[in-house]
Structures are given as C-alpha cells and as structure tokens.
Amino acid sequence: MTDTAGFWVVGALLGLGTFLIRFSFILIVDKVTFPEAVIRMLRFIPASVLPAIIVPAVLLHGTDGGPVSLARPVAALVAVLAAWKTRSILATILSGMGTLWLLRAVL
Amino acid sequence: MKDIRQSFLSGARDSIPILLGMVPFGLICGAVSAGGGMSLWGALGFTWAINAGASQLAALQLMEHHASLAVVVLTGLVINLRFFMYSASIAPHLRTMSLPGRALLGFILSDQAYALSIARFHREDGAEIDKPFYYLGVGLAIWASYSVGAVLGASVGAFIPPAWDLGFAVPLTFIAVVVPAIKDRPTALAAVAAGTVAFLADGLPYNLGLMAGAVTGILLGYAAERRLSRD
Numbered sequence: 001m002t003d004t005a006g007f008w009v010v011g012a013l014l015g016l017g018t019f020l021i022r023f024s025f026i027l028i029v030d031k032v033t034f035p036e037a038v039i040r041m042l043r044f045i046p047a048s049v050l051p052a053i054i055v056p057a058v059l060l061h062g063t064d065g066g067p068v069s070l071a072r073p074v075a076a077l078v079a080v081l082a083a084w085k086t087r088s089i090l091a092t093i094l095s096g097m098g099t100l101w102l103l104r105a106v107l
Numbered sequence: 108m109k110d111i112r113q114s115f116l117s118g119a120r121d122s123i124p125i126l127l128g129m130v131p132f133g134l135i136c137g138a139v140s141a142g143g144g145m146s147l148w149g150a151l152g153f154t155w156a157i158n159a160g161a162s163q164l165a166a167l168q169l170m171e172h173h174a175s176l177a178v179v180v181l182t183g184l185v186i187n188l189r190f191f192m193y194s195a196s197i198a199p200h201l202r203t204m205s206l207p208g209r210a211l212l213g214f215i216l217s218d219q220a221y222a223l224s225i226a227r228f229h230r231e232d233g234a235e236i237d238k239p240f241y242y243l244g245v246g247l248a249i250w251a252s253y254s255v256g257a258v259l260g261a262s263v264g265a266f267i268p269p270a271w272d273l274g275f276a277v278p279l280t281f282i283a284v285v286v287p288a289i290k291d292r293p294t295a296l297a298a299v300a301a302g303t304v305a306f307l308a309d310g311l312p313y314n315l316g317l318m319a320g321a322v323t324g325i326l327l328g329y330a331a332e333r334r335l336s337r338d
Contacts, residue, residue, distance in 0.1 A: 004144075004145070004149075006170060006176060006179075007145060007149065007153065007170065008149075008152075009176060010166055010170065010176065010179050010180060010183070011152060011153045011156045011157060012156060013176075013180045014156070014157050014162065014163075014166055014179075014180050014183040014184065015156030015157045015158070017180065017183075017184045017187075018157055018158070018159055018162065018183070018184065018187045018190065019213065019214055021184070021187055021188065021190045021191055021194070022187075022190045022193070022194055022213045022214065022216040023194070023209070023210060023213030023214070024191060024194050024195075025191070025194035025195040025197075025198040026194055026197070026198045026201055026209050026212060026213045026216075027206075027209065027210075027213070028198075029198035029199060029201070029202050030202055034195075037329070038195075039199075040329060040332065041325050041326075041328075041329045042195060042196045042199075043294075043328075044293070044294065044297045044324060044325040044328035044329060045192050045193070045195075045196040045225075045321075045325060046196070046221075046222055046225055046226070046284070046285065046288045047285065047288050047289055047294040047295075047297045047298045047301070047324065047328065048297045048298065048300075048301035048320070048321045048322075048323075048324025048325045048328065049189055049192060049193075049218075049301070049317075049321040049324075050218075050222060050281045050284060050285040050288075050298075051285060051298040051299070051301045051302035051305070051320070051324065052301040052302060052304070052305035052316075052317045052318075052320030052321045052324065053218070053278065053281055053305075053317060054278045054281050054282055054285070054302065055302035055303070055305050055306045055320075056305050056306055056309045056316065056317075057277065057278040058278055059306060060306070060309050072275065075275070075279075076278065076279070076282065079279050079282045079283070080282055080286060083282050083283045083286035083287065084286050087286075087287050088124070088283070089124035089125055089280065089283040089284070090123075090124035090127065092279060092280075092282055092283035092286075093124065093127055093128055093276055093279045093280060093283060096275070096276075096279040096282070097275065097276060097279065100272060100275055101271075104270065104272075
C-alpha cells in the first residue's frame with residue numbers, strides 16, 4: 001500500500017520536473033542559436049534513443065516469468081522485418097504480437 | 108498555403124495505428140497506480156500530471172518499497188532525461204507556434220508523439236504541412252488514448268491475464284517507427300551502437316543505460332557522417 005500524501009507530492013513534483021524537461025528547448029529555441037555540430041547531431045536522436053529503449057525491452061525485461069524466453073526476440077525480429085517491408089505501424093504491431101502469442105501457445 | 112485544420116487532422120489520423128500500443132501502456136500504468144491503493148481519480152491524476160509511463164512505474168515501485176521522496180522524484184526525472192533530447196530535436200519545427208501554444212506542445216511531448224512527428228517532418232513532403240498543428244494532432248490523440256488506457260487499467264486492469272503481455276506493444280511501436288528512420292550507414296551505425304550499449308549498460312541505476320546508449324549512438328553517428336562527408 002502506498003502512502004497517499006506521498007503519492008500526490010510525487011505526482012506534483014515529478015509532473016512539474018518532467019514538464020520543464022520537455023518544455024526546455026521548445027521554450028528557448030527562439031532565443032539561442034545552436035552550433036552547427038549540435039544541429040547535425042539532432043538527426044541521430046530518433047535512430048539512437050529508440051533502439052536504446054527497444055533492445056533492453058525485448059531481450060532483458062520480459063514479463064514472461066520463466067528464464068530467458070525466445071518468444072520476445074523472435075517476435076521482435078518478425079516485427080523488424082514487417083516494419084522494413086511494409087513501413088506500416090499497424091502491420092508491425094500486429095505481426096509482432098501475433099508471433100508472440102503463437103510462440104507462447106506452441107512452445 | 109498550409110492548412111492548420113488539415114495538418115491537425117492528418118496528425119491525428121497518422122497516430123491511429125500507434126493508439127493500439129498506447130491503450131495497453133496506459134492500462135498497465137493505471138492498473139499499477141490503482142494496485143497501490145489509489146482511487147480511480149488518484150490514478151488518473153497521477154497519469155495526467157506526469158504523462159510518462161516508464162517513470163510513473165518506477166516511481167510507484169519505489170514508493171511501495173518506502174524509498175524517500177527525493178529518491179522517488181529524482182529517479183523519475185532521470186528516466187525522463189531523454190525528453191531533453193526530444194525537445195532539442197523537435198523545437199526548431201515548432202517555433203511558429205505562440206508561447207502558450209508551445210507550453211501545451213511541451214506538455215504532450217512523448218516518445219510516440221516525438222517519433223511519429225519527426226518521421227513525418229523529415230519526409231520529402233514535410234514542408235507541406237503545418238508542423239506545430241500536425242504535432243498537436245498526434246500528441247493529443249496519443250495523450251487521449253493513454254488516458255483512456257489509464258482509466259481502463261485503474262478500473263479493470265487486474266482482470267487482464269499477464270500472459271497476454273500487452274506491454275510488448277510498446278517496443279513494437281518503436282520498432283515500427285525506427286526502422287524507416289534508418290536511411291543510411293551513419294543512422295544504422297547509431298542504432299546498432301545505441302542498442303548494444305543500452306543492452307550492456309542495463310544494470311546501471313536510474314535507467315542511465317538508456318542515456319548511455321542514446322548518447323553513444325548520437326556521437327558515433329555524427330562522427331561517421333563527418334568521416335563520410337570528408338572522404
């Protein structure tokens with residue numbers, strides 16, 4: 001059981017801090033000019049942050065319970081192929097979840 | 108002439124496939140909040156105030172273990188440091204919006220809203236849309252579906268079989284967005300390096316492995332691009 005007063009304080013402080021992080025550059029973009037190197041690095045943000053979220057989520061933090069399950073990595077691989085071939089978000093999610101459930105059912 | 112309404116609707120429409128992944132994500136966060144003994148409104152208020160699932164889950168977990176307030180808040184903020192990178196990356200596209208408008212855009216900035224919008228802005232016809240309103244359409248649709256998920260989770264979350272592993276829809280959504288964003292060798296190198304470092308550094312506290320992976324990817328990608336353009 002979580003202490004109720006603490007819960008609200010955490011909600012308020014974490015909410016405010018997170019908002020300030022999000023708003024930071026959106027707020028100051030008119031007031032500062034970024035060096036060219038920084039601007040060229042921005043291009044690599046999506047290609048870097050997302051894999052850094054995906055890889056541990058697929059390989060390390062399964063909710064499987066059991067030891068290392070093969071279902072998640074295989075399902076993720078199928079999803080990568082689907083994303084590459086179809087470029088469709090829906091097709092990627094459905095093929096990944098479908099593969100996961102199928103493997104869970106047969107393994 | 109860029110049509111504001113069309114851009115907004117186009118953003119909302121483009122996020123429909125992603126909503127499938129958002130509802131379960133919100134559901135998990137709502138279910139965990141309610142599981143800690145919070146009322147439906149408590150769980151929803153927590154979700155609305157923070158609006159960032161991973162940090163919410165970490166904060167709830169720490170509170171259950173009676174961690175001090177400072178540790179709970181700081182841990183949540185460190186997990187959300189990646190929003191600095193998103194904010195820096197997307198800010199140049201949003202400068203035409205008024206200041207209060209930009210505060211709203213900042214509030215709804217999420218992994219998904221960022222990823223979907225930046226992919227659209229970088230497409231060849233990216234200049235033909237009103238970017239702030241496209242992003243607003245994406246962000247509000249995602250925020251709303253996350254909230255719906257949180258309400259569902261707080262009310263019925265306990266009845267969903269864990270074996271369904273609905274949370275797996277979250278990394279799948281990111282796969283769908285990042286694969287088309289890998290267009291050349293520098294971006295491919297950035298992605299592989301970021302994923303590898305994040306995997307190896309996963310044991311670091313405060314989810315710093317994510318930041319280590321992301322920063323490595325960005326720096327290596329940038330270095331590779333400079334090398335290629337010099338040759």
